[in-house]
Amino acid sequence: MSTSTEGSMYGNGMFAGKKVLVLGVANNKSIAWAITESLSKEGATVCLTYLNEALEKRVRPLAESIGCTDVLPCDVQSDEELDNLFAELESRWGTIDCIVHSVAFADREDLQRPFSETSRAGFQLALDISAYSLVAVAGRAKKLMPEGGSIITMTYLGALRAIENYNVMGVAKAALESSVRYLAADLGASNIRVNAISAGPIKTLAASGIPQFKQLLAAFAEKAPLKRNVEQGDVAKTALYFLSDLSSGVTGEVTYVDCGYSITGT
Numbered sequence: 001m002s003t004s005t006e007g008s009m010y011g012n013g014m015f016a017g018k019k020v021l022v023l024g025v026a027n028n029k030s031i032a033w034a035i036t037e038s039l040s041k042e043g044a045t046v047c048l049t050y051l052n053e054a055l056e057k058r059v060r061p062l063a064e065s066i067g068c069t070d071v072l073p074c075d076v077q078s079d080e081e082l083d084n085l086f087a088e089l090e091s092r093w094g095t096i097d098c099i100v101h102s103v104a105f106a107d108r109e110d111l112q113r114p115f116s117e118t119s120r121a122g123f124q125l126a127l128d129i130s131a132y133s134l135v136a137v138a139g140r141a142k143k144l145m146p147e148g149g150s151i152i153t154m155t156y157l158g159a160l161r162a163i164e165n166y167n168v169m170g171v172a173k174a175a176l177e178s179s180v181r182y183l184a185a186d187l188g189a190s191n192i193r194v195n196a197i198s199a200g201p202i203k204t205l206a207a208s209g210i211p212q213f214k215q216l217l218a219a220f221a222e223k224a225p226l227k228r229n230v231e232q233g234d235v236a237k238t239a240l241y242f243l244s245d246l247s248s249g250v251t252g253e254v255t256y257v258d259c260g261y262s263i264t265g266t
């Protein structure tokens with residue numbers, strides 16, 4: 001590998017020849033987009049998926065900007081769309097090396113009303129999209145990773161702590177983090193690693209409309225040891241570590257990219 005060159009801290013082409021599936025780009029603020037841009041700079045071939053036609057309009061121009069021609073639909077609630085995605089990847093690429101899972105959803109009302117008022121349907125929706133989808137993706141990926149691979153997902157401290165208003169999403173993230181451990185145990189023998197990044201709060205589409213998000217960001221920056229908020233680029237750098245050979249001995253982990261917030265106390 002060459003030494004560090006302009007635009008890259010790691011040397012060009014760390015992901016040259018690597019094929020990466022990315023689920024969860026909604027717009028240019030998405031955490032998954034920052035990861036995609038970093039992967040692309042390192043020479044990866046990326047497939048981007050979009051949830052629906054409204055988001056396809058946002059994702060296609062982003063894909064074009066990095067010369068990505070593999071843009072496919074995938075609503076993770078649909079087994080049929082998941083099957084079609086992996087069938088299409090198998091015919092286009094044959095195998096894949098890495099997967100970025102950056103998907104979450106709960107009914108907006110469930111992030112506002114008291115947690116004890118969460119409905120069965122709201123609970124199922126949040127767990128289905130935000131946790132089961134990782135299992136559904138990893139299960140299908142196994143066949144396309146004959147020599148192994150690396151899978152990452154995105155989580156939040158609300159999995160461990162009762163954070164105001166995060167509610168059913170916290171339960172879903174707890175299930176997601178546990179799924180990371182069970183998937184790592186299951187797929188380890190196939191040399192497939194599975195890890196999670198627990199990011200501090202970042203103003204993305206998924207954070208828009210969350211009451212008092214601005215105040216949350218300000219309080220976070222004040223308390224965090226690094227005295228600032230987390231940026232998408234911070235997460236992308238840790239993502240490249242998990243997706244690359246730099247983390248060859250690491251699986252089933254949850255790593256905090258939170259400027260140190262979670263280690264503090266008073």
Ligand code: NAD
Nearest residue numbers: 024025026030031075076103104154199201202204205206
């Ligand atoms: P985002 O809105 O850009 O990304 C969320 C993505 O989930 C979107 O692309 C959306 O299309 C996708 N999605 C929702 N339902 C889907 C479905 N049924 N099928 C397929 N895709 C679906 O916001 P983000 O902040 O980049 O979120 C990405 C991940 O990061 C999420 O898992 C989120 O929980 C996690 N996270 C976010 C923060 C934050 O503060 N922004 C902090 C920690 C973790």
Ligand code: 0WE
Nearest residue numbers: 104105106107108156164165166201206207210
């Ligand atoms: O995981 C998330 C956001 C997840 C999310 C956001 C929305 C908003 C729009 C899931 N579903 C929806 N549904 C919608 O209709 N984060 C980590 C960001 C976030 O969300 C919060 C936070 C933080 C941080 C909600 C309450 C409190 C803190």
